[in-house]
Amino acid sequence: MSDTMSRITLARRPEGAPVPEDFKLAKDPLPTPAEGEVLVEVTHLSLDPYMRGRMDDAKSYAPPVDLGATMTGQGVGRVLQSNADGFEAGDTVTGMTGWASHACLPGSDLRKLDPSLPPSTALGVLGMPGLTGWVGLHSFGKPKAGETLVVAAATGPVGSMVGQLAKQRGLRTIAIAGGAEKCRLATETFGFDAAIDHRAHDDATSLRAAIAEAAPDGVDIYWENVGGKVLEAVMPLMNVHGRIPVCGMIGWYGGSNIAETNQLPAMWRNILVKRLEVSGFIIFDHWDQYPAFLKDVAPKVAAQEIVHLEDVAEGLENAPDAFIAMLEGGNTGKQIVKL
Ligand SMILES: NC(=O)c1ccc[n+]([C@@H]2O[C@H](COP(=O)([O-])OP(=O)(O)OC[C@H]3O[C@@H](n4cnc5c(N)ncnc54)[C@H](OP(=O)(O)O)[C@@H]3O)[C@@H](O)[C@H]2O)c1
Incomplete structure (x- = not known):
């Protein structure tokens, strides 16, 4: 297991459309999970249009990303180490990992995924x-x-x-x-x-x-x-x-x-x-409907009665370019980054 992690931070606030210089790749020592926390190795990261709003220092329904902080985002990954009840090494989970190779999150902020479904679907069609x-x-x-x-x-x-x-x-x-x-x-x-x-x-x-x-x-x-x-x-x-x-x-x-x-x-x-x-x-006001949604839609996705497309960029370092392209229509289907 590597002893470092990578993350993409907000280097400066964009004016209009974001450019690569608005982002920075940072390296840090791998964090150690505290009591109640889980260390996750991110395998798939979701890129979503709402992230553009988080780059501005403007009042909205959620606070902006601070300058120098990790870009916000949902990821899917493997549990490397768990100090939280209900999770063990090897579990596939999802949570707000940010644009990062690893994340240490409280167990209460993570959700275990159904291993029979492709993990990336938790970020798109079933997310x-x-x-x-x-x-x-x-x-x-x-x-x-x-x-x-x-x-x-x-x-x-x-x-x-x-x-x-x-x-x-x-x-x-x-x-x-x-x-x-x-x-x-x-x-x-x-x-x-x-x-x-x-x-x-x-x-x-x-x-x-x-x-x-x-x-x-x-x-x-x-x-x-x-x-x-x-x-x-x-x-x-x-x-x-x-x-x-x-x-x-x-x-x-x-x-x-x-x-x-x-x-x-x-x-x-x-x-x-x-x-x-x-x-x-x-x-965010409607997450209580997630179980009903999953019950209705997951079988339809499995039966291909509801189809979906994914556009997969490779490597965390390519997340900024993929994000910039998505905002201009460069993606075909759900934009994901595979780490
Ligand atoms: N209210 C909520 O809670 C909530 C939750 C999720 C998403 N959303 C919103 O839902 C919308 C779709 O999200 P998504 O994740 O499905 O995005 P998406 O379709 O994967 O990506 C964005 C797409 O927007 C289109 N686009 C960009 N600029 C455009 C323009 N000027 N005119 C027309 N189309 C343009 C492009 O498609 P084309 O190449 O086909 O034009 C681009 O591929 C976004 O506005 C997002 O912010 C809202």
Whole structure:
């Protein structure tokens, strides 16, 4: 067993899109677990869009990462040493390990994984993003057979879960994705009825015309993942009593292009006139539903009734580049780093 560990720290706060210089690789002596703690060797690390928000010193639903601190994140790994009841060396576990090769965490912050499932699924289809799609669609999307749903970032772990669940509930599903290949995956792999490449449309008006063609009966559920041009395109197409689960706005995470799309009065009027239900939600408030989610979805994943894609980068040192690329659509499927 090596006596050192590696971690990626936040070297400086990004301005707009993150760049490699915002991160730093640090080496430390391997920690020793205290009473009640477990030493984990991380095998898979999850990269998620929310991490961009943690790099800013801004008030949000969770505190920012301090300068010089390890980037926050969920990992899966093997227990090397346990001083906590219920865990022993060799167990496969998941928890908030951060972007690090090893982590010492209290046993109460770790969860043992079902050894019959591939460990990386705990970070994607059967983890936080999958749960987000499942909870958000049922609780806030309130889908009904025959309705039409639109979701962007449609081949990612949230969007693909939403699309597949909605299709299984009898909805017409329309994917917005970046590029021809992702559009092909959206229809052929994830079963969307139609897919539209947002990059092929320079403005919201052009994108709106394409969505309107794919949604002749209007849009009942717009699953908000990206904001920006897609939101502007969809809003006027919403049907009366439509629902908008507001899950994310990755198109605005850099912050620099918010002013360009200042459509607030028009958006607000749409919400009133169409009597729309707009529900912001953060999955941390809904972890109590995780057991029910797992019971419902894990067998469907095993039976391939729900499919998923993973994009695997190799090596902790490549996490910053993979993260930067993911924010710009460079990932195809759930972005994971294999250590
Ligand atoms: N509310 C919550 O608790 C919660 C929990 C989990 C995730 N989320 C949010 O859910 C969304 C999806 O997360 P995910 O993990 O499934 O991400 P993801 O799809 O794996 O990755 C992000 C994708 O966003 C798309 N994208 C980036 N910039 C865009 C832009 N300007 N316009 C349109 N699309 C853009 C890209 O896909 P294309 O190449 O297809 O455009 C990119 O691949 C994110 O906004 C995330 O923050 C929220």
